[in-house]
Amino acid sequence: MAKYYDLERLGYGKNDVLLMVHADDAGLSCSENAATIEALETGIVNSFSIMVPCPWFLDMANFAKHHPQYDCGIHLTLTSEWKQYKFGPVLPYSEVPSLVDKQGFFHAKRELVKKFAKPQEVKKELKAQIDRALANGINPTHLDSHMYTLGLTKELLSVYRELGHEYQLPIFLSDQLLSEVGNPLSLQEGDNIVNAVHIGNLKAMESIGLDEWYTQQINNLKAGFNVILIHTAFDNMEMKQVCVDHPNFGSQWRQMDFDFFTDPNTAKLLKERNIKPITWREIQKITL
Amino acid sequence: MAKYYDLERLGYGKNDVLLMVHADDAGLSCSENAATIEALETGIVNSFSIMVPCPWFLDMANFAKHHPQYDCGIHLTLTSEWKQYKFGPVLPYSEVPSLVDKQGFFHAKRELVKKFAKPQEVKKELKAQIDRALANGINPTHLDSHMYTLGLTKELLSVYRELGHEYQLPIFLSDQLLSEVGNPLSLQEGDNIVNAVHIGNLKAMESIGLDEWYTQQINNLKAGFNVILIHTAFDNMEMKQVCVDHPNFGSQWRQMDFDFFTDPNTAKLLKERNIKPITWREIQKITL
Numbered sequence: 001m002a003k004y005y006d007l008e009r010l011g012y013g014k015n016d017v018l019l020m021v022h023a024d025d026a027g028l029s030c031s032e033n034a035a036t037i038e039a040l041e042t043g044i045v046n047s048f049s050i051m052v053p054c055p056w057f058l059d060m061a062n063f064a065k066h067h068p069q070y071d072c073g074i075h076l077t078l079t080s081e082w083k084q085y086k087f088g089p090v091l092p093y094s095e096v097p098s099l100v101d102k103q104g105f106f107h108a109k110r111e112l113v114k115k116f117a118k119p120q121e122v123k124k125e126l127k128a129q130i131d132r133a134l135a136n137g138i139n140p141t142h143l144d145s146h147m148y149t150l151g152l153t154k155e156l157l158s159v160y161r162e163l164g165h166e167y168q169l170p171i172f173l174s175d176q177l178l179s180e181v182g183n184p185l186s187l188q189e190g191d192n193i194v195n196a197v198h199i200g201n202l203k204a205m206e207s208i209g210l211d212e213w214y215t216q217q218i219n220n221l222k223a224g225f226n227v228i229l230i231h232t233a234f235d236n237m238e239m240k241q242v243c244v245d246h247p248n249f250g251s252q253w254r255q256m257d258f259d260f261f262t263d264p265n266t267a268k269l270l271k272e273r274n275i276k277p278i279t280w281r282e283i284q285k286i287t288l
Numbered sequence: 289m290a291k292y293y294d295l296e297r298l299g300y301g302k303n304d305v306l307l308m309v310h311a312d313d314a315g316l317s318c319s320e321n322a323a324t325i326e327a328l329e330t331g332i333v334n335s336f337s338i339m340v341p342c343p344w345f346l347d348m349a350n351f352a353k354h355h356p357q358y359d360c361g362i363h364l365t366l367t368s369e370w371k372q373y374k375f376g377p378v379l380p381y382s383e384v385p386s387l388v389d390k391q392g393f394f395h396a397k398r399e400l401v402k403k404f405a406k407p408q409e410v411k412k413e414l415k416a417q418i419d420r421a422l423a424n425g426i427n428p429t430h431l432d433s434h435m436y437t438l439g440l441t442k443e444l445l446s447v448y449r450e451l452g453h454e455y456q457l458p459i460f461l462s463d464q465l466l467s468e469v470g471n472p473l474s475l476q477e478g479d480n481i482v483n484a485v486h487i488g489n490l491k492a493m494e495s496i497g498l499d500e501w502y503t504q505q506i507n508n509l510k511a512g513f514n515v516i517l518i519h520t521a522f523d524n525m526e527m528k529q530v531c532v533d534h535p536n537f538g539s540q541w542r543q544m545d546f547d548f549f550t551d552p553n554t555a556k557l558l559k560e561r562n563i564k565p566i567t568w569r570e571i572q573k574i575t576l
Contacts, residue, residue, distance in 0.1 A: 030526040055343035058372040059529060084346040092380030092392070103420065104380070132391065238318040238526045241347060 195224030483512030
């Protein structure tokens with residue numbers, strides 16, 4: 001069966017509480033890039049991943065190339081979920097017809113990927129995404145999956161594992177996220193999983209607020225490899241319009257993520273609780 | 289030979305000074321869209337054209353669809369001239385290999401289009417751009433050419449004319465612009481041209497300033513169909529980054545364009561000089 005990463009091989013103790021604060025969706029927009037860069041440089045975000053098919057990929061790739069001290073993963077992308085801001089495959093869309101809508105953009109919803117995407121086309125496109133990242137000077141530390149779409153089915157999960165093997169990169173696997181996308185029993189021998197994942201939700205945002213929710217999560221972190229998944233962007237004209245009619249993971253949410261994880265009080269809280277940062281670059285050492 | 293439009297057929301007098309203030313590049317970015325919309329609604333911009341291959345096309349198409357009172361042309365696009373913000377064909381790029389670079393983006397420079405683009409691929413791609421505009425609810429009033437690339441050679445100019453005929457749309461032709469792109473002698477019988485085109489330049493911007501330059505142009509307008517070509521955008525984070533290292537037609541320039549053509553004093557100046565607005569929708573009446 002799947003195993004947790006053996007963190008003792010990295011010199012950590014059994015009771016060490018390790019935390020990665022991971023910013024998804026770099027490359028999505030100018031706002032997302034600028035906020036992610038500032039959160040890496042001034043906040044406690046210590047890992048991010050980049051969406052190769054998005055309009056602002058080259059801008060973020062340029063940052064990643066010149067700042068190899070930060071984890072940079074490839075946020076493998078198969079969906080284009082925003083209303084009027086769309087993107088499609090890196091490959092000519094005629095080569096991956098099962099991945100796109102009538103205009104050649106990625107499907108808007110995970111369910112459409114589940115229904116239509118052929119695994120061989122998924123693999124071809126995702127290899128093209130990784131290859132384009134490499135061609136633009138990125139030295140990736142890990143692979144992860146936008147909207148955890150690669151967790152949807154056993155077949156997609158196999159593609160994910162194969163990509164990890166072929167490019168010799170750790171892939172972000174989580175039993176929790178697999179359960180959340182409706183595919184709880186697909187882990188297998190040889191899979192490494194993180195101990196716990198923490199992602200905000202709209203209900204928490206609208207009731208206690210994300211700040212309080214994140215604080216509670218941090219106060220309750222347990223030993224092992226914890227990941228808080230966030231999306232940092234500025235709630236400006238561009239980002240409001242990217243996220244129009246889409247409050248879930250919307251523009252305000254992303255500003256809150258930025259604010260909380262660049263707040264010195266958050267860094268102080270981690271220090272008080274003796275929570276240690278962990279990165280994929282470290283994890284690479286025990287997976288290669 | 290080519291003729292000026294017969295404006296008397298529209299009821300104008302021989303000595304009437306007619307002016308179109310045309311905003312190019314809608315669809316390029318969120319900033320460009322927002323500023324163009326505001327300049328149409330509150331300023332004296334009365335015509336614009338949209339770049340179908342750009343990331344913010346759908347956002348602007350949605351505006352155009354719901355605001356048919358404004359001229360909306362298709363800004364036929366064959367170049368991707370910004371440093372880290374790139375776009376490629378509407379068609380799968382494998383179908384139009386002569387139009388793209390190694391990554392499948394349009395060539396960065398007009399000269400590369402001149403050197404590599406095959407006219408049959410140009411036509412196929414530009415038909416796809418017009419068709420996508422139609423499919424997204426745009427009722428176009430005219431065709432024009434981003435960076436006047438279609439004026440580069442006789443062959444490209446033929447494609448431009450054919451598209452006008454096939455879609456029954458006026459095309460923006462100017463003897464001045466043809467001279468500027470190095471192809472001054474390509475006009476022929478049946479071509480309709482505007483009387484004069486006015487586009488700012490970096491030297492004017494850096495010496496007397498664009499405001500003064502535009503004021504001089506307006507004060508010296510002559511009778512006939514005049515076009516002032518501008519590019520309206522807000523000089524914000526997104527636009528600065530789109531235009532990074534590219535002051536020519538850059539972010540500051542676009543803000544100046546917005547400011548001047550939404551300034552009530554500019555509208556007052558036109559009124560004092562009895563300059564009348566003209567649109568492509570009117571011109572359509574004498575070209576169909």
